[in-house]
Amino acid sequence: MLDKLDLSTKAQELRELLGEDANSPVDIFSLANQIDGLTLVFYPLGENISGMCVRDNEIKLIAINSTMSYGRQRFSLAHELYHLYFDDESGFNVCSKRLDPKSENEKCAD
Numbered sequence: 806m807l808d809k810l811d812l813s814t815k816a817q818e819l820r821e822l823l824g825e826d827a828n829s830p831v832d833i834f835s836l837a838n839q840i841d842g843l844t845l846v847f848y849p850l851g852e853n854i855s856g857m858c859v860r861d862n863e864i865k866l867i868a869i870n871s872t873m874s875y876g877r878q879r880f881s882l883a884h885e886l887y888h889l890y891f892d893d894e895s896g897f898n899v900c901s902k903r904l905d906p907k908s909e910n911e912k913c914a915d
């Protein structure tokens with residue numbers, strides 16, 4: 806079950822971890838570039854994929870569909886950061902461009 810309070814707390818925790826205060830606007834692209842060991846790539850991923858996240862003990866990789874609008878790329882990067890930091894279900898996520906709800910895990914990332 807989706808717990809919005811818990812998700813909000815996770816968002817605050819991540820902001821703190823990355824050196825941001827609770828409410829200021831963030832440049833999520835420069836923030837992500839500061840994450841140790843993260844490879845961030847922008848690539849045309851086609852009509853259906855918004856982003857991808859791959860992670861294990863050695864790899865942290867986020868790919869964002871570079872053909873989407875700037876605003877949508879920001880959203881997708883935040884979404885993929887959820888997978889990177891909080892998603893325990895899988896080490897490999899390919900995320901749909903569709904905004905209509907999907908799995909619980911994808912809803913949490915949104």
Ligand SMILES: [Zn+2]
Nearest residue numbers: 898900911914
């Ligand atoms: Zn996702």
